[in-house]
Amino acid sequence: MTLANTSSHRAQDLRLSVLVAQHLRKEFGSVVAVRDVSFTIDGGTTFGLIGPNGAGKTTTMRMLLGILTPDAGTVTWNGERIVGAMRRRFGYLPEERGLYGRMTARDQIRYFARLHGLGERDAAARTGEWIDRLRIGAFAERPCAELSKGNQQKVQVACAAVHAPELLVLDEPFSGLDPINAQMLLGVLSELRARGTTLVLSSHQMWQLEELCGAFCIVADGSNRVAGSLRELREQWPTRVVRVAPVSRAIRRVLESIDGARALDTLVGALQYEVPAATPFPEVLNRLVAVDAVTHFEVVEPSLHDIYLQTVEEYERAAS
Template sequence: MPETLDSDVSLRISNITKRFGDFTAVEDLSFDVRAGRVFGFLGPNGAGKTTTIRMIVGITAPDEGSISLFNESISYATQNRIGYLPEERGLYKKMKVVDQLKYFAELKGVSRSDADKKIDFWLERMGLGEWKKAKTTDLSKGMQQKIQFISTVLHDPDLLILDEPFSGLDPVNVEFMIDVLSEFRTQQKTVIFSTHLMETAERLCHDIILINKSRKVIGGSLREVKESYGTNLIAFRGLNAERVISDKLLVDKIVTHADEQELHLAEGVDPQQVLKALIDWGADVTKFEITEPSLNDIFIEKVTNA
C-alpha cells in the first residue's frame, strides 16, 4: 500500500492484526487520526480497544500491518511523544506525589529542572498544590486520578491517549477535566479518547471509530456517521395521535420517554407525510422534531446486531 504523506494525519493505522494463540484480538483494522482533533475510540468491553492502544504506545507489536505516528514507524523513540493514561492504572502507594511524577517524567525523557517547573504548574492547575508532598495512600480516588492525568501530560505529548479517563470521577470533576482537555485541544494536539460512555464521546469527539469483535464497524467524523445512519427519527409529543403513530406503514417503532416519544419511521417514509397524517386525523401536536440518532443508539444497534 503506498504511503500517502499527509501532514494532517498524526496517527495512521494500516491493516493491523494481533493474535494471542487461537484468539484474534484485532483483525485487519485501519484508521487515521487527524492532528488537532479529538478522536473517539469506541467499542464494548473485549472489542480489542486496549490491545490496539497497547500497539500504538509500543508495548506490543502488531502481527501484521503497520502503525505510523507523524509519518514515523512506531518504536521506542516515538514513546516520548505519546502520553498514555491506561484504563487499569495506579501509583506507587508509599511514595510522595512529587517523587512519582518526577520519576514518570524522567522516564519520558524530561530534564530534571523542566520536570520541577511542570509538576508545580500542573499541581496548581489541578488544585492539588498542597498535596505535593503527600503519599498516595493519603489521597482520595479522584485526586489519584488527577495525579495520574498529570503524569501523562508532563512531557507535553503530541498525542494523548486516554482510556476511560473519567471513570471514578464525580460530575464536578468530570466537567473540570473536560475543561482541561479542551485547553489541550486548542494547542493543536491530538487526543484519542476511549470510552463506553457515549454521551461524553458525543460531546467531546470530532471523529469516532466503533469497533466490535476485533473489527471496525463504523468510522468517520461524528457528523458523517450520524448522517449515514439516516434521519428517520422524530421526537414527538401530542394527544389523540395513537391511531396514526401505531400505523406500521408509517412508524416502525415507538420508544416512549418520560414526557415524549421517539418515532422510528418505516423505511422510505417522509417525515412530512407523517405530520400531514397527524394533522388530517386531528391530533393535537405540541412537538414534532426531526432528530439525529444519538451515538448511544448507533452503538447499541451496531453492537447488538453484529
C-alpha cells in the same frame, strides 16, 4: 517570541499531524485480540475508540503507542512508523492505574516527566504547573498511597500529560471520578486539545465522548464496525425516530402509512415511530397537520449511545 506565540505555532504544527492505523491485527496464543482495525485521526482532534468489554480497544491503544507490535498492519504518525524513541512524545493513561505508593505525588510526576525526555529544570517546572492546574498542591509532598482515589487519578493524568505530548491516549479516563473532578478533567483535555494535542479516548460514558470527540470508531470482536464523525455516523444511520403529539388514531394512521415505519413505546402524550432516514419529513408533517391538530413534531437524530447500542447488538445478532 512570546510563550503564547510559541505554543500557538506548536499547536498549528501538531494540527497538521496525522495518525493512521491500517488493518491492525494482534493475537495472543490462540486468542485473537484485534482482527482488523483501521482508522485515521487528524492532528489536534479528539477521537473516541468505543466498544464493549473485550472488543480489543486496549490492545489497539497499546499498538498505537508502540507498546505492542502488531502481528499485521501498521501504525504511522505523520507517515513514520511508531518506534520506541517516538513513544516519549506520546502520553498514555491506562485503564488499570498504578502509582508508586511510597513516592510523593510531586516526585512521581517529575519522574515521568524525566522519563519522557524533559531536563531536570523543565521537569520540575512542568510538575509544578500540573500540580497547580489539578489543585493537588496540598497533597503534593505526601506519598501517593495516602491520597484519595480521585487525587491519585489526577496524579496519573499529570504523569501522562506532563510532557505536553503530541498524542495522548486515555483509556477510561473518567472512571472513578466524582462529577466535579470529571468536569475538571474535561476542562484539562479541552486545554490540551487547544494546544494541539491529539487525543484518543476510550470510555463507556457516551455523553462525555459525544461532548469531547470529533470522530469515533466502534470496535466489536476486534474489528471496526463503524467509523467517522458523529455527523457521518448519523448520515449513514438508516433510521430516524419521529415523535408526534397528541396521541390520536388519525396521526397513528398517517405514521403507519410510511414505508418501513415501526411503532416504538409510546411516550407520555406522544407517539414514537422508527422510520427510514430517507423519509420526506416535511411532507409527512403536512399530512399530519391535515388530519389532526398537531401540537408536537420532532425528528430525533440518533445519539452516539443509540448508534453504539444498535451497532453492537446487530453485530452480536449476526455473530450468534
